[in-house]
Amino acid sequence: MEVYSEKQQITVALEAVKAKNLSVGFVPTMGALHQGHLELVRKALLENDQVVVSIFVNPTQFDNKEDLEKYPRTLETDVNLLKEVHPNRIMVYAPSVTDVYEDELKSQHFDFDGLEHEMEGKFRSGHFDGVGTIVKRLFEIVKPDNAYFGEKDFQQLAIIKKMVEKHDIPVNIVPCIIYREMNGLAMSSRNARLKPEYKEAAPFIYKTLTAAKAKFGTESAVEVMEWVEKQFYTHDLLKLEYFIIADEDTLKTVTKKIEFKKYRAFIAVYADDIRLIDNIALN
Structure with a gap:
């Protein structure tokens, strides 16, 4: 399994995949992978020839600095879990903040037709501008045919669909059911x-x-x-x-x-x- 830390590396690797007319599925994550993430990856594998999993804790979507610092970073464990799902058909993109944002660590401002002002938007200032910024940049790097998002973050899913529509991004967004622990708790x-x-x-x-x-x-x-x-x-x-x-x-x-x-x-x-x-x- 190849793990890429630079967008230039994964761009070259994906160009070789697309030159063979193979389809690319994409699962963006912030790491600390659990079975919910792995089910997204399995679905992507069923529907695509190659799957890219990004592992990146995105600083621009955290309104609480302490929450950002405490967010678990477990790259080695995450990669081992993905190898168990499939050792050959998954690429991992685990970039640094500089690789993604270069010299400008700030969010782009988006208009999501008001979706961003409901629920989470009322409690997490700037959150969805951060989400929109990172997902748009990842789509530009990976250029996937299909991208997979869990319905646990339903508002985020709606906002990403809206961004794709308004910015005319050529990717199919695939919603995936909420995966739960045996006791009903949504996996997170x-x-x-x-x-x-x-x-x-x-x-x-x-x-x-x-x-x-x-x-x-x-x-x-x-x-x-x-x-x-x-x-x-x-x-x-x-x-x-x-x-x-x-x-x-x-x-x-x-x-x-x-x-x-x-x-x-x-x-x-x-x-x-x-x-x-x-x-x-x-x-």
């Missing part, structure tokens, strides 16, 4: 940082989401949102940052259900100092 690199008591408490998030989905069938969106807030109000360990029910297309909070519209519940919770997000389709 952050889960490894949970203290034992918080790890034990965290499945309450998905349990509450599934209960909210059941309630949404008979109760109004406002009633369901109020119910969820009450569940966390009395919880000893988990602190609710937000729970909303939103229109899947606009991500705007719903107050009244409209027939034939698709709705999704979104949640962000603090388990000690670890921020966990999740979501669930409601209809």
Whole structure:
């Protein structure tokens, strides 16, 4: 398995792949790989001749410097996990900050038609400009046919789709289902940082989401949102940052259900100092 640290190296390698008319799938990650990431890679392998996995902790999408510093960096372990998935058909691009950003470590400003102002955008200043900047640069370097993103970061997925559409980037975005632990907790690199008591408490998030989905069938969106807030109000360990029910297309909070519209519940919770997000389709 080849691991490239410079964009010039991987560009040359990918030009050789494309010269053979082979398709390229791309899975962008920040490393600390878990089974959720590996399932994205497996799907990409099924649908493409060659797969590129980027491993890069992107500084411009962190609004909290401490969170950036604490983010796990486990390149050797990540590469070994990818070798187990497939030793030959995966390339790893693990660049330095300088290789990606050169002399200008700042985000490009994007207009995502308002998607960036909902949910995460209200709590994480500049986050989606950082996401848009790094994903656009990676697309320019890798030039994939297909790119794979998990639905756990549903808002991010919607924003990347919007960026591809508005900037006319020739890549097919493939959404992938949320992969969960046996107890329902959405898989995340952050889960490894949970203290034992918080790890034990965290499945309450998905349990509450599934209960909210059941309630949404008979109760109004406002009633369901109020119910969820009450569940966390009395919880000893988990602190609710937000729970909303939103229109899947606009991500705007719903107050009244409209027939034939698709709705999704979104949640962000603090388990000690670890921020966990999740979501669930409601209809």
